[in-house]
Amino acid sequence: MSRILVVDDDRAVRVLLKSILVKDSHEVIESPDGSSALVATREERPDLILLDLMLPDYNGLEVLSALKEDRDLEAIPVIVLTGSSDRQSKLTALSSGAVDFISKPFMSEEVLLRVNTQLKLHNLIKSLRVAVDNLQSDVLAAGRIQAALVPQNALQGLKMEWIYSPSYRVGGDIFDVVKLGEEKFFVYLADMSGHGVNAAMLSVMVHRFIEDYRGGIGEGEFDLKDFMAELDGNFKFEKFNLFFTIISMIIDTSSKKLLLCNAGHPSPMLMENERLRVLENKEGLIGMNMIRGSIEEINLSEGDRLILYTDGFTESTNEDGEMFGEERLRNILLGCRDMSLSATIENLRDRFEKFKGSKKAEDDVSLLLIEF
Incomplete structure (x- = not known):
């Protein structure tokens, strides 16, 4: 009635x-x-x-x-x-x-x-x-779960700052830092395809898989090539209807070496003194049978900075439809080379927010800055 x-x-x-x-x-x-x-x-x-x-x-x-x-x-x-x-x-x-x-x-x-x-x-x-209210509640819950998985503080022994901002639609960026030994660290940054609860839940599954993988091997036995092969074999596209990109690395602060493997992710950058070098070594996407596990070894010097980011950062647009872009990111980083790590990340965050204005982020925005 x-x-x-x-x-x-x-x-x-x-x-x-x-x-x-x-x-x-x-x-x-x-x-x-x-x-x-x-x-x-x-x-x-x-x-x-x-x-x-x-x-x-x-x-x-x-x-x-x-x-x-x-x-x-x-x-x-x-x-x-x-x-x-x-x-x-x-x-x-x-x-x-x-x-x-x-x-x-x-x-x-x-x-x-x-x-x-x-x-x-x-x-x-x-x-x-x-229904929309319920869906929004689910999306907010997924976002909270996703945000809870990323580190809250840098690990002792590794100078690291980051920007992490999930999109209003909830995406699938996830990153973590794992201590493998006194002076050895495993770092990864992954970006799930698509948006919404599916992408967020896949990021949770990837995070859990990596935790289980690390728990199943002995200390110091983390092999980057084997890890990427296992990851690719467990997350097939036909099973999840989603793929993801990931960049993973092992940092050894004692030998000053970096082992790097990139599966379809935006190429990281290494700032060496006055020079910003793009590390182009890249393979296909996880879940698409394209991973060979090619590892790049890089010698590090004191003061070098490594920059990792997802495409949500560089592909963000402002109210005029202009893209933030890689060139703008490189110029800001070069302009901050004499600043501290924390001042650099705050400057980046401020410049990014001013560029974006009131425009909501369509994708997750993640950027990691590591100084050796």
Whole structure:
């Protein structure tokens, strides 16, 4: 049973409409003027309102406007009652938020058809809103889980700062730092394809797989090539309908060596004194049977900085549709070469936010900065 408010100063019209609606199992509330209609709407919260445009105290359009300006009442559908020749009032009412109109004199069949159609639409919209609210709750929960998996602080023995900002749609960036020994660290940064809960949950599975892999081998036995092969073999595209890119590395601070393997990820950069070198060694995507496990060995010097990032950083656009881009990132990094690691990351974050403005990030934004 739906509750319908009938607003008309003509008692005969109210009686007739009530008779039609009650026979169709609707509950009817009556109001003879605009003031009582607004009070009844706030107190009774009807499912639909039949509103005459000619009222003794208010113009019906003023009542309609008051309803639509009230956030608690604006969703209630309003059907206006008008004279058959009052074309301008009908157009004005529809443009002001009314969902339909009924011309006087009216037939009972037309009243029921228009009322029941709008009630069905209103109920559908309410159901959709509930579904969207539930989905948003799921997305927020996925985002919280995802954010909880990334490190909260850098590990002792490794100078590292980062920017990590999940998109408003929830994406699939994930990174971690694992201590393999006193002076040896495993670092990875992965980016799941797509957005939403599926990508976020895949990132959780990848994180869990890596934790289990590390727990199943002895200390110091982490082989980067074997790890990438295992990762590729366990996350096949045909199983998850998703692929991901990942860059993984082992950093040995005692021997000053870096072992690096890149599966489809944006190429990292190494800042050596005044020079910014792009490390181009790259293979295919995880899950696409393209991984050979090619490992690049890099000798490090004191003061070298390594920059890892996901494409969500460089492909972010501002309100004008301009892309942040790799060249802009390189120029900012070169301009920060004499700054501390923390000052560099804060400068990067500030420049990125100013570039983006009020535009929401479509993708996760991740950037890791490691200094040796």
